[in-house]
Amino acid sequence: xxxxxxxxxxxxxxxxxxxxxxxxxxxxxxxxxxxxxxxxxxxxxxxxxxxxxxxxxxxxxxxxxxxxxxxxxxxxxxxxxxxxxxxxxxxxxxxxxxxxxxxxxxxxxxxxxxxxxxxxxxxxxxxxxxxxxxxxxxxxxxxxxxxxxxxxxxxxxxxxxxxxxxxxxxxxxxxxxxxxxxxxxxxxxxxxxxxxxxxxxxxxxxxxxxxxxxxxxxxxxxxxxxxxxxxxxxxxxxxxxxxxxxxxxxxxxxxxxxxxxxxxxxxxxxxxxxxxxxxxxxxxxxxxxxxxxxxxxxxxxxxxxxxxxxxxxxxxxxxxxxxxxxxxxxxxxxxxxxxxxxxxxxxxxxxxxxxxxxxxxxxxxxxxxxxxxxxxxxxxxxxxxxxxxxxxxxxxxxxxxxxxxxxxxxxxxxxxxxxxxxxxxxxxxxxxxxxxxxxxxxxxxxxxxxxxxxxxxxxxxxxxxxxxxxxxxxxxxxxxxxxxxxxxxxxxxxxxxxxxxxxxxxxxxxxxxxxxxxxxxxxxxxxxxxxxxxxxxxxxxxxxxxxxxxxxxxxxxxxxxxxxx
Numbered sequence: 218x219x220x221x222x223x224x225x226x227x228x229x230x231x232x233x234x235x236x237x238x239x240x241x242x243x244x245x246x247x248x249x250x251x252x253x254x255x256x257x258x259x260x261x262x263x264x265x266x267x268x269x270x271x272x273x274x275x276x277x278x279x280x281x282x283x284x285x286x287x288x289x290x291x292x293x294x295x296x297x298x299x300x301x302x303x304x305x306x307x308x309x310x311x312x313x314x315x316x317x318x319x320x321x322x323x324x325x326x327x328x329x330x331x332x333x334x335x336x337x338x339x340x341x342x343x344x345x346x347x348x349x350x351x352x353x354x355x356x357x358x359x360x361x362x363x364x365x366x367x368x369x370x371x372x373x374x375x376x377x378x379x380x381x382x383x384x385x386x387x388x389x390x391x392x393x394x395x396x397x398x399x400x401x402x403x404x405x406x407x408x409x410x411x412x413x414x415x416x417x418x419x420x421x422x423x424x425x426x427x428x429x430x431x432x433x434x435x436x437x438x439x440x441x442x443x444x445x446x447x448x449x450x451x452x453x454x455x456x457x458x459x460x461x462x463x464x465x466x467x468x469x470x471x472x473x474x475x476x477x478x479x480x481x482x483x484x485x486x487x488x489x490x491x492x493x494x495x496x497x498x499x500x501x502x503x504x505x506x507x508x509x510x511x512x513x514x515x516x517x518x519x520x521x522x523x524x525x526x527x528x529x530x531x532x533x534x535x536x537x538x539x540x541x542x543x544x545x546x547x548x549x550x551x552x553x554x555x556x557x558x559x560x561x562x563x564x565x566x567x568x569x570x571x572x573x574x575x576x577x578x579x580x581x582x583x584x585x586x587x588x589x590x591x592x593x594x595x596x597x598x599x600x601x602x603x604x605x606x607x608x609x610x611x612x613x614x615x616x617x618x619x620x621x622x623x624x625x626x627x628x629x630x631x632x633x634x635x636x637x638x639x640x641x642x643x644x645x646x647x648x649x650x651x652x653x654x655x656x657x658x659x660x661x662x663x664x665x666x667x668x669x670x671x672x673x674x675x676x677x678x679x680x681x682x683x684x685x686x687x688x689x690x691x692x693x694x695x696x697x698x699x700x701x702x703x704x705x706x707x708x709x710x711x712x713x714x715x716x717x718x719x720x721x722x723x724x725x726x727x728x729x730x731x732x733x734x735x736x737x738x739x740x741x742x743x744x745x746x747x748x749x750x751x752x753x754x755x756x757x758x759x760x761x762x763x764x765x766x767x768x769x770x771x772x773x774x775x776x777x778x779x780x781x782x
Contacts, residue, residue, distance in 0.1 A: 235346060240333050243353050248329035250357075254367045254617070255321045257624065261369045264623040265572065267658030269369030273317035274666060280304055280316055288464035291413040291476040293455060295371055298411070299323055317662070320369035328366030331377040332357045338384040339587035342549065347602055348594065351609060352587040358613035359582065360503045361572040364620060372573040375411030379577055382408055383419060387552040387584070390426040391544040393440050398427065402447035410455055413474050414567075418560030418578050419552075426551035430544040448472075477567070481697040481742050485565055489741065493561060493569035498522035500572070500579040502612075503619025526582070533588035553581035568741070626769070630659040633769040640764060640773065641723050643685070644678035647671060647715040649724040649776065652688040653738060656725050656770045660684045671711050677719035685720070687711045689727055689751065693743045701747045705754045712759065716778060726771040727752070728761045758782055 262269050278286035279300025289296060303319045312318040332353045339345075339352035356362060365373050382405040389397040405423060409416035427440040453468040477483060502522045507514035540546045560578030561569070568574050593601030637656070641648075643664060650657045652669070661667075667682035669691040679685075692699065692707045699707075715722050727735075735752065736745050761774035 236337075236340065239346065239350065240336060243336050243350065244329045244333045247332040247353070247357050248326055251325035251328055251363075251366050252322060254363075255325060258367055258620065259628055260623050260626040261318050261321050262626070262655075262658065263364060263368030263370075263620070264626060264655075265364075265368060265370065266653075267655070267661070268371070269320060270317060270658050270662050271666070272371050273320060273369060276300055276303065276316045276320070280307070285463060288459060288462055288466075290464070290466045290470055290474040292371065292411065293413075293459075293466075293471060294407065294410045295374065295412065298374065299371075317369055320371070321367055324369065324373040325366050327373045327377045328357065328362060331362070331373075331380050334377070334381045334384050335583050338387065338584060339590075341384075341388045342545075342584055342587055343591045345591065345594070348587055348590045351590055351602065351606060352583060355586045355609045355612070356583045358609055358616060359501050360616045360619070361500045361576045361579070363613070363616055364503075365572055365576060370573055372412060372576060375408050375415050376577050378404060378411060379408035379415050379419060380580055380583075383422070383552050383556065383580060386423055386426055387549045388545075390423075390430050390548040390552070393427060393431060395443065398440050398443050399447045402444045403451050406448045406451035410452070410471065413471075413476055414563075415577055416472075417563050418556045421559050422552050422555035425555045426548045429547045429551050481694050483566060486741065489565050489569050492741070493565055494519065494523075496564065496570040496572075496575045497561070497579065498526070499570070500575050501526060501582065503616045505615060505619035508622070529582065529585045529589055532592050533585040536588045536592050549584060553584055557581045570740075626655075629769050630655065631663065633767055634659050634663045636767055637770060637773075641721055642678070643683045644680050645719070645721055646685065647674075647720045647722050648684075648686040649712065649722055649727060650686050650689060651725075651727060651735075651738060652690045652694060653740075654725060657686060657688075660686070671715045671718070671720075674715070674718055674720075685715075687715065687722075690739060690742055690748075693747065701750050704747065705750050708751055709754055709758055712776065713778070716776070722776040723764065724755075724761060724774045724776050727755065728774045729772055 275289070276296055276299055279296045280303045283297065283300055286296065286300065299320070302323050303316050306319045306322060307313045311322055335356040336349045336353035340349035343349070357366070365376075382401055385397075385404065386401045389401060401423070405419065408419075423444060424441050427444060428437050431437045431440055449468065449472070452471045456466065456468045456471060459465045498519055502518060502525075504514075504518055506512075506518050537546050537550065557578055557580075560575075564574050564578065590602060590605050593605050595601075597604070633656075637660070648656070648660070661684060664684035665682060667684050667686070669686050669688035671685070671687060674685060687708070688694070689708070692704050696704075712722055730738075732745065732749060732752065735748050739748060758779055759776045760779050761776055764773040764775050766772050
């Protein structure tokens, strides 16, 4: 099989009218579907992390006072852009005054634009209008894309711009020119200026595409130099544009922010290989099948999805193999293939199971699916695409079903925090929580954020901060170099101080949580030995009296010192 002649308007200068009609219709329809899902889901955090709550608090100054709001080097364009768009939503009356939920709408719009980019890429690669439509729909139906499009994580706008840059690079670098290389570099730079870490998987991919698509040695180095020069120039112009603004940095501080390179998340460990596998398969399929009793759901999910992905790669490779010497094939494989390889190596050093770490790295699935559709049409002209349409519909339905158990958590947690307030006066209560517990996230949302710890507290009662809490793994997160003994002593001292100051200490879920579950919820932050030592200290040095079992917060216990201490 061979690829058809290129038909992308940017590639050959001809623009079929249907392309723009299709593009507008696809963007509008996909946006409407995603917004409908947001309203149905009623869960802006999505049950993933609480990052969206804290991002919305950082975003708020950009909505109400952009002239004095601080910039953040690792998300240099995200806050200014989304702050302006939140002000627009305020004017339109869409979740007015609530950036936490406005983020979901903006992410849905961003994802719908990305669906349009997937359509254009598929049309450029295959020259087929129907295949382009189905590719856009498939892209939107993948688990990570659909999920991150309806929650308030901050990755979607940067992913959209980066995916567009990758798509253009995969098409234009087959026939590079000064304008094309510079334009892709600028778009690529805007993508990582929204989210800095997106630079690393795709930069080597872009340079590889320029290298392998140019047969003249001198021009190979020239194109690479042009791409890098345009990238540095874009960073310099952005630094100049924001010069003097609070938090502004220079161009080289933008290119290397060092975000999280020394954090507790950084570094390779063997368990991350398993997390990497889960992160890869979770990109395509949600975990709904794992909820059935009596079947090995996790194994079915992992292996079935793995075989699906391998099958897609095999079919796509068989389509491309006869044209392996064609620059169009080289550009496509280099941009998306090297991004995948470099990205997964990068992920082994960071958080390989996180959807935000996989969404851009697994972008190869979209053009691969376009090639699978092309193969299906050629093999079964009458029914091939009809069958693939059914697969896409089933994928979308399955992934929606997979997130259905998380529906309504915003409302449930608002009521849960109200119940906590009735059980314990916030001015007299310190909560002992796992740092990743949803009680921490929603208490921060409804009571206001505060740093964990009791060092700054005075005697009870104290009105502010309203939310007072001790993080079970707080010092583990902040001081990964400490010994286990030091972590145990630090946690003991914090609880003792809270009790000495006259506060009630309410422990949420941690008192009776199984060690295996505690290890799973903590992830890569601490090993079983450290978590076990912290939990043993809690049960040895303190006694707990049951308070209640909340439907969403879980078991609540009141702590006191053990006798004889």
